[in-house]
Amino acid sequence: MSRREAPGWQQIREELLRRIRDREWRPGTIIPTEVELAKEFGVARATMHRALRELADAGTLERRRRLGTRVTMHPVRQARFGIPLLRREIEETGAVYGYRLLSRAVKVAPTAVSEALGIPYRAILTQVRAVHSADGRPYVLEERWVHARRVPGFAAADLSVVSANEWLLANIPVSTGEMTLTAERARADVARLLDCQAGDPVMTVRRVTWRDGVGITQVRLVYAPGHAIVSAIGVDP
Amino acid sequence: MSRREAPGWQQIREELLRRIRDREWRPGTIIPTEVELAKEFGVARATMHRALRELADAGTLERRRRLGTRVTMHPVRQARFGIPLLRREIEETGAVYGYRLLSRAVKVAPTAVSEALGIPYRAILTQVRAVHSADGRPYVLEERWVHARRVPGFAAADLSVVSANEWLLANIPVSTGEMTLTAERARADVARLLDCQAGDPVMTVRRVTWRDGVGITQVRLVYAPGHAIVSAIGVDP
DNA sequence: CAGTGGTCTAGACCACAGC
């Protein structure tokens, strides 16, 4: 074996996981304290703390002062997936990325959009529509609303070359948001842009992005039929 | 203000995030070393390390020995969502949960299933089909394949009362897996069970679960039309 | 080789929650 040795706290975490998997420590039971486990494994308390904290962060253990550490009764498994640039998402499949700006306009935002972004009714926002393609075939339709006043530089951005998706990700380093996934029927205009039949089932993603507690942008991504979103489930990331 | 003080490493993380958001530290640039930052903030190196590691885990920073720490150029935002029991997922909407076992049989697994689980071609698995409902209306169709030999006790489990979903989650404490989301057209038999029209767009989730590197179960969940999957995007959780 | 982050230690004090 030429495998390098994992750090101590990781080895300890694996051993603790094994005890849980093998039901030596059953869900709901209290396990020994940090000090006791540190002594058992012959490590400093900080090292044992690291292993236990990782498992607690993953939802496998629940820790409370005075009470101790218990194995979670009904662990909620976490699914995680990355949200790369659409360009990278496409290029990673080995295809050639293409991009076409359909329209850019300043309009009164629909109620649903202004509510999602937490801005006044009938606010004036920038709407951008574009199609991203893979090897020339339509991949996803991007329909975006941007609160341009809250995004310095956006008004001057040339979106015919760099997509709004890419520009925003590069210019808003840190943000939070919410994503909603639905299966919808392609409307006729969407079907035409995606080169599919009206009524085809299409994966639709709606993302709202916030920065410092205020809404910045909402985007609706309609993927061409057959698109799959893959995500890992697990304890480790 | 009666707000309790956050731990030091969290305050430091927020300040580092602020510098990134405000573009004092631009994407791609190298930031000061742990030792320098620890001195600047007047804390031990371990405390600064904790703050930096959290940001690196979130993908905001990239750290490499010798090279130092840089602000990630194109951060891949992470979306996370919990996978609760279907029963809890339904009850959290305020609806009354219902469950009906449709069939349970031992069969030769289709090729797609045995491949996904990494088991021999034409292996014998247990197939379970069930409908979960909310306030009496069909909510999701569960079509599951279980490698019963690898799940002690499953053969004796009574799935007419507790769903396979619930039984497995309670009896397999730790597992990993993969999830694939697609938008599909409801087949006629599915539409009948979900009380919708054939051809309706339905969110379809395929989950493969592994334990100790061997496949345990695959499930296909077909949600009734209109179902939305909501997920948080962010840097922290 | 040297400089950086990754890990570990031994010890300390604090925060919380049950008694």
Added chain:
DNA sequence: CTGTGGTCTAGACCACTGG
């Protein structure tokens, strides 16, 4: 009050990697 986990310190050594 006591016992638990949460945080922090000062210091040490190791692992990786560019020069």
